Amino acid sequence: xxxxxxxxVAMTAETATRTAPPPRAGARxxxxxxxxxxxxxxxxxxxLSLIVLIPLALVVVRSADEGPxxxxxxxxxxxxWAALTLTIGASAVVALVNLVLGTLIAWVLVRDRFPGKxxxxxxxxxxxxxxTIVAGLVLLALYGxxxxxxxxxxxxxxxxxxxxxxxxxxxxxxxxxxxxxxLDRDMEQAAASLGASPFQTxxxxxxxxxxxxxxxxxxxxxxRAISEFGSxxxxxxxxxxxxxxxxxxxxxxxxxxxxxxAAAISTVLLVVALVALLVLDLLQRWGSRRG
Amino acid sequence: MADSAKNNxxxxxxxxxxxxxxxxxxxxxxxxxxxxxxxxxxVLPVGLIVWRTFxxxxxxxxxxxxxxxxxxxxxxTLVVALWAVVLNTVFGVGAALLLVxxxxxxxxxxxxxxxxxxxxxxxVVGLALIxxxxxxxxxxxxxESWGLQVIFSTPGMVLATVFVxxxxxxRSVVPVLEELGDEQEQAAHTLGASRLQTFLRITLPxxxxxxxxxxxxxxxxxLGEYGAVAVVSGRLVDQTQTLTLFVEERFQNFDQPxxxxxxxxxxxxxxxxxxxxxxxxxxx
Numbered sequence: 257x258x259x260x261x262x263x264x265v266a267m268t269a270e271t272a273t274r275t276a277p278p279p280r281a282g283a284r285x286x287x288x289x290x291x292x293x294x295x296x297x298x299x300x301x302x303x304l305s306l307i308v309l310i311p312l313a314l315v316v317v318r319s320a321d322e323g324p325x326x327x328x329x330x331x332x333x334x335x336x337w338a339a340l341t342l343t344i345g346a347s348a349v350v351a352l353v354n355l356v357l358g359t360l361i362a363w364v365l366v367r368d369r370f371p372g373k374x375x376x377x378x379x380x381x382x383x384x385x386x387x388t389i390v391a392g393l394v395l396l397a398l399y400g401x402x403x404x405x406x407x408x409x410x411x412x413x414x415x416x417x418x419x420x421x422x423x424x425x426x427x428x429x430x431x432x433x434x435x436x437x438x439l440d441r442d443m444e445q446a447a448a449s450l451g452a453s454p455f456q457t458x459x460x461x462x463x464x465x466x467x468x469x470x471x472x473x474x475x476x477x478x479x480r481a482i483s484e485f486g487s488x489x490x491x492x493x494x495x496x497x498x499x500x501x502x503x504x505x506x507x508x509x510x511x512x513x514x515x516x517x518a519a520a521i522s523t524v525l526l527v528v529a530l531v532a533l534l535v536l537d538l539l540q541r542w543g544s545r546r547g
Numbered sequence: 548m549a550d551s552a553k554n555n556x557x558x559x560x561x562x563x564x565x566x567x568x569x570x571x572x573x574x575x576x577x578x579x580x581x582x583x584x585x586x587x588x589x590v591l592p593v594g595l596i597v598w599r600t601f602x603x604x605x606x607x608x609x610x611x612x613x614x615x616x617x618x619x620x621x622x623x624t625l626v627v628a629l630w631a632v633v634l635n636t637v638f639g640v641g642a643a644l645l646l647v648x649x650x651x652x653x654x655x656x657x658x659x660x661x662x663x664x665x666x667x668x669x670x671v672v673g674l675a676l677i678x679x680x681x682x683x684x685x686x687x688x689x690x691e692s693w694g695l696q697v698i699f700s701t702p703g704m705v706l707a708t709v710f711v712x713x714x715x716x717x718r719s720v721v722p723v724l725e726e727l728g729d730e731q732e733q734a735a736h737t738l739g740a741s742r743l744q745t746f747l748r749i750t751l752p753x754x755x756x757x758x759x760x761x762x763x764x765x766x767x768x769x770l771g772e773y774g775a776v777a778v779v780s781g782r783l784v785d786q787t788q789t790l791t792l793f794v795e796e797r798f799q800n801f802d803q804p805x806x807x808x809x810x811x812x813x814x815x816x817x818x819x820x821x822x823x824x825x826x827x828x829x830x831x
Binding site: 292293296297299300301303304307308309310311312314315318357360361363364365367368370376378379380381382383384385386387388389390393394395397398399404418421422425454479482483484485486489490502503504506507510515518519522525526529530532533 | 570573574577578580581582584585588589590591592593595596599638641642644645649650651657660661663664665666667668669670671672673674675676677678679680684706709710713742767770771772773774777778791794795798806807810813814817818820821822824825
């Protein structure tokens with residue numbers, strides 16, 4: 257969500273100062289590294305370092321503490337490997353489901369009209385607002401052993417997937433929706449008047465404009481899914497080799513005082529997430545170049 | 548702009564509905580799919596918990612939430628969340644001003660670092676904080692010799708919550724600051740206003756609703772954080788147990804009524820958050 261803004265905002269600020277023509281005003285506006293800037297920047301960097309950067313760096317350092325051989329063994333112990341492959345596989349499937357259904361929901365919210373649409377639109381953000389442990393509990397109540405629907409997904413991989421679908425729902429919807437709202441409908445009408453079927457219009461005119469946003473949302477959903485912990489705790493039952501996801505595996509290693517092993521798996525998760533975000537950044541630039 | 552686009556869409560919807568029945572069937576299928584998916588994924592599960600909580604009336608709900616452990620968990624949650632919101636708000640406004648109003652090398656990098664917490668698993672957040680502030684690390688050992696225990700105590704839980712909610716205020720305020728521009732601030736400055744006066748009289752009123760939006764998001768995230776807090780708190784009942792930890796512990800101990808009651812309370816908070824953000828969301 258925030259990620260694309262970071263770059264966009266930074267770049268517009270740069271161009272704004274660069275294009276300010278009068279030299280005196282420009283000099284004042286720039287305030288190049290004044291005392292205030294240095295103080296502010298120093299405090300921000302110190303704060304970030306103490307809370308985010310140094311702790312995370314220590315995770316990576318700790319994972320390499322006992323050499324690459326140990327790192328590899330820690331990541332490939334049968335239960336850790338099973339947890340990692342399950343997490344990445346399930347997240348990929350969940351991201352793809354979001355790609356299709358998220359786009360569909362965004363479409364319905366923008367192009368359709370029906371009573372209660374505003375409520376449906378508000379509901380989309382519920383997974384962001386609801387604590388993950390509560391998300392897991394409510395899913396377990398409906399799709400667990402006491403399911404009133406007679407559908408028991410507890411302690412199964414389907415249950416893990418369900419929890420991930422719940423927490424990742426808003427990403428694709430909320431990235432595709434604004435693009436769809438801004439989309440110029442003249443082209444669609446032109447296509448239709450030239451005899452294109454609704455499907456052709458969608459595939460040739462609408463879809464190409466939506467693809468960058470769809471893929472960005474999918475990458476965000478994937479990143480969220482691989483790091484998910486709270487919602488899977490109750491519904492998965494945390495059975496090693498079957499339903500234990502990577503975050504839960506890390507948690508049990510921390511509880512067992514094996515911080516080096518936990519750090520190794522954490523590092524793999526961090527790297528996968530950063531690669532996904534890097535791809536997202538490239539998609540964003542590709543999208544803005546096209547738009 | 549947004550309004551005209553909306554009118555345009557609405558006009559076309561009418562056009563399509565009246566003139567293209569085949570299109571109308573497709574529309575109905577899409578709408579049903581979307582609504583059914585949301586119903587079974589969100590509405591029914593949350594509704595079921597609320598229904599089960601209040602199935603026997605309001606009495607058991609209040610009773611479960613006023614037990615000493617529940618009340619203690621409430622207090623811990625509030626203390627941690629308030630600290631986290633205050634810290635993140637101060638940092639958030641400062642960092643947003645820095646990113647938008649100042650020019651310095653490495654600005655993009657700073658922006659990327661601020662967004663980093665979104666990509667980190669809550670459990671990894673907990674592990675990272677233990678590695679720096681735990682009893683067996685140099686820093687944690689030093690702090691403990693000064694009498695400040697971080698991990699398994701409130702400061703660690705505050706740090707974990709600050710970490711996970713870090714980008715929310717910054718990212719809510721940045722676009723609005725960007726849009727406001729700094730002409731009014733410059734004018735105030737020229738007329739002799741001090742930096743503090745300029746901030747309080749010009750900048751703050753301008754970003755008020757965006758800031759409120761960010762604070763609400765941050766508060767909701769802080770009240771609801773589970774994973775990172777589970778790792779750094781040690782999950783000590785009646786000591787470091789927050790409301791989300793209370794839900795999990797009660798459920799594992801087969802005390803469903805208490806787990807459901809606390810979940811419903813948290814879900815109600817989430818709904819309030821949704822409505823507030825709906826009101827405060829910057830109009831585009």
